[in-house]
Amino acid sequence: TSSQPTFDTTIKRRKTRPVKVGNVTIGGGYPVVVQSMINEDTLDIDGSVAGIRRLHEIGCEIVRVTVPSMAHAKALAEIKQKLIKTYQDVPIVADVHHNGLKIAVEVSKHIEKVRINPGLYVFEKPNVNRTEYTKAEFDEIGDKIRETLEPLVVSLRDQGKSMRIGVNHGSLAERMLFTYGDTPEGMVESAIEFIRICESLDFRNLVISMKASRVPVMLAAYRLIAKRMDELGMDYPLHLGVTEAGDGEYGRIKSTAGIATLLADGIGDTIRVSLTEAPEKEIPVCYSILQALGLRKTMVEYVACPSCGRTLFNLEEVLHKVREATKHLTGLDIAVMGCIVNGPGEMADADYGYVGKTPGYISLYRGREEIKKVPEDKGVEELINLIKGDERWVEP
Ligand code: SF4
Incomplete structure (x- = not known):
């Protein structure tokens, strides 16, 4: 309220x-x-x-x-x-x-x-x-x-x-x-x-x-x-x-x-x-x-920043990896952001966020709440675990 x-x-x-x-x-x-x-x-x-x-x-x-x-x-x-x-x-x-x-x-x-x-x-x-x-x-x-x-x-x-x-x-x-x-x-x-x-x-x-x-x-x-x-x-x-x-x-x-x-x-x-x-x-x-246009939702909505000099990882590659792992889910919004410089609001209130934290580390968000910091090479795997823990995962 x-x-x-x-x-x-x-x-x-x-x-x-x-x-x-x-x-x-x-x-x-x-x-x-x-x-x-x-x-x-x-x-x-x-x-x-x-x-x-x-x-x-x-x-x-x-x-x-x-x-x-x-x-x-x-x-x-x-x-x-x-x-x-x-x-x-x-x-x-x-x-x-x-x-x-x-x-x-x-x-x-x-x-x-x-x-x-x-x-x-x-x-x-x-x-x-x-x-x-x-x-x-x-x-x-x-x-x-x-x-x-x-x-x-x-x-x-x-x-x-x-x-x-x-x-x-x-x-x-x-x-x-x-x-x-x-x-x-x-x-x-x-x-x-x-x-x-x-x-x-x-x-x-x-x-x-x-x-x-x-x-x-x-x-x-x-x-x-x-x-x-x-x-x-x-x-x-x-x-x-x-x-x-x-x-x-x-x-x-x-x-x-x-x-x-x-x-x-x-x-x-x-x-x-x-x-x-x-x-x-x-x-x-x-x-x-x-x-x-928000008229029908038939796939995951990805929110991703365009990347810039502040980007802490290869955004194109990571977005691709996240998409490949999650594209079969429906009804979810997932944000992939190079950094959190402007605050979690920039993620357009996505259900989950995958955000560059410090070099080599990723922060995973549920909504606007930071859930955990994980090494970059575990990022996608941990994102899937987070979604699974919320019972919003289905096997592809
Ligand atoms: Fe650059 Fe961070 Fe904005 Fe992405 S979210 S474009 S990395 S400032």
Whole structure:
């Protein structure tokens, strides 16, 4: 009981409705869901089953699969059955491409969620001389879209399944482009049009995405759709991602810049980090973003100083050793500090501290309390003993 003022630093998430995708729920205050996409050909049944399983085992909670043809839709039915028989019922999203309404209706019978891209529902013929659409022309195409979409919406609605309306900046329909420009507004209008069609058919199991490969465009589009939906009383969860983020360090930073910025503002209920690497590489990045923001805690949080001239041991090496020994534990915060010059508060109230004391010696802390001083070569071993003594250790 302290009389010190406190400040609540937890992120206040935008209120959204819960949307069920099989046994996983997106939105409704549930933990932010991690998803990715396999890159096997869906016609390769065993390869796809293995790919989905591999992703699911490392924490991908919903797996997306591409379905470009009727043969792929039928293959997905087999993939799903095989997963249930040989592993478990992983929630699957089918990515269905343009002119794919029949495919979408077929695949909706076999999996939990269908992703469509409004930009690919094109009825206008690209016309190089045209510069605008009249309202009548605009609405006429809207009616055609509604008619086309209805069987899919009804199928998903009647089965209690869900849909992602996935707008992409790079593929807006021509009439949206001419009316709103190649802008976040055009992306938002495109999504709202599809949401209205679904609502008019009493279907609300919707998740919305507004992906772009440029982070500022993506940020603007997601912020605008969140604002517009709030104004319109629409509470659909948002799926966040930066498309074509690339690979390596910059791909990760670019994805994080977009995804984390929105999550910090309370926007976003499910995320995908798109890397030009094996999809398994995306999952740890997703969990790291969520952990850094305090939205989900799935691994040990390490607090470590950057080291400086005062550092009493090889900090990089020791942090690596501590991490290797403790990374399988969950829910712990462990600090590794070169010295205690600024006091134990610098350890951000970690559960345990490993701190340089005098040359050749380490101090081990539990919270802010110094527990014992040990020779450096016994440091990691004694840290483990301390954690074991507190009954917070589990064998790897
Ligand atoms: Fe340097 Fe000590 Fe700060 Fe680490 S904790 S950066 S060793 S002063």
